[in-house]
Amino acid sequence: MGLYAVTVIGRDRPGVIAEVTRALADRGAIGDSSMILLGGYLAMTLVITAGLGADRLGEGLTGRFPGYAVGVADLVETPLASAHNGETARAAREVVTPGVVGGARPIRGPQGLGVVETIRTGLGYVLTLHGPTQGDVLPVLTGLLAGSGCSITSLITRVVGDLLVLVADVELPERADVPSLMRGMSSALDDHRIAFRPAEPAVI
Numbered sequence: 001m002g003l004y005a006v007t008v009i010g011r012d013r014p015g016v017i018a019e020v021t022r023a024l025a026d027r028g029a030i031g032d033s034s035m036i037l038l039g040g041y042l043a044m045t046l047v048i049t050a051g052l053g054a055d056r057l058g059e060g061l062t063g064r065f066p067g068y069a070v071g072v073a074d075l076v077e078t079p080l081a082s083a084h085n086g087e088t089a090r091a092a093r094e095v096v097t098p099g100v101v102g103g104a105r106p107i108r109g110p111q112g113l114g115v116v117e118t119i120r121t122g123l124g125y126v127l128t129l130h131g132p133t134q135g136d137v138l139p140v141l142t143g144l145l146a147g148s149g150c151s152i153t154s155l156i157t158r159v160v161g162d163l164l165v166l167v168a169d170v171e172l173p174e175r176a177d178v179p180s181l182m183r184g185m186s187s188a189l190d191d192h193r194i195a196f197r198p199a200e201p202a203v204i
Contacts, residue, residue: 001050002049002054003074003076004047004048004049004057004074005047005072005075006024006046006057007043007072008020008042008044008061008065008069008070009068012041012151014146017035017152018139018142018146020065023064023065025138027048027052027057027060029048030048031047032159033045033138033156034157035155035156036155037154054073058070058072122173123172124170124171125169125170125172126167126169126196127194128167128168128194129141129189129195130165131163131164131191131192131193132191132192133164137164137189137192138166141166141185145181148176148181150171152168152170152171153169154168155168156168169199178196181196182194
């Protein structure tokens with residue numbers, strides 16, 4: 001089994017986080033992860049344990065997500081291990097897909113800089129989850145959120161032993177049925193404790 005850091009970068013769209021986590025869960029076990037939206041672009045990094053090599057893992061994800069920049073770094077090929085085997089020392093092996101990130105056309109702002117317009121009008125919530133680790137938690141949860149029209153603006157997971165901890169900032173449609181969404185998450189992930197609360201306004 002290999003240990004890899006997978007990065008996915010591209011234009012944000014509804015359901016893409018659920019699709020990425022499902023694709024990775026089908027190929028291995030997802031560990032720690034981090035996701036954030038930056039100017040309308042999605043940037044994800046996930047640690048995954050998988051039986052595939054870095055090349056095959058990268059090629060499979062590239063075919064599944066055309067137009068997104070996918071990178072796979074082999075975390076097992078450390079400099080010490082490579083030197084011990086008599087090979088050229090390398091910190092990590094990376095497979096990065098070429099092309100335009102996300103295939104998106106930047107919008108020219110007043111200063112001539114490439115920016116992407118993002119207008120957020122929904123209801124901000126903070127979602128927390130903790131419970132046993134299992135391969136389907138992340139794709140199931142993000143799939144339920146996407147199905148309810150929710151946008152995930154940031155997400156962090158940490159795995160400690162057999163415990164998974166998740167914190168996400170979520171934007172709900174103005175007419176979202178929060179009790180129904182909570183019942184759906186609780187039913188699908190009944191071994192996990194889930195909390196959903198309105199986010200406090202950010203002060204910058």
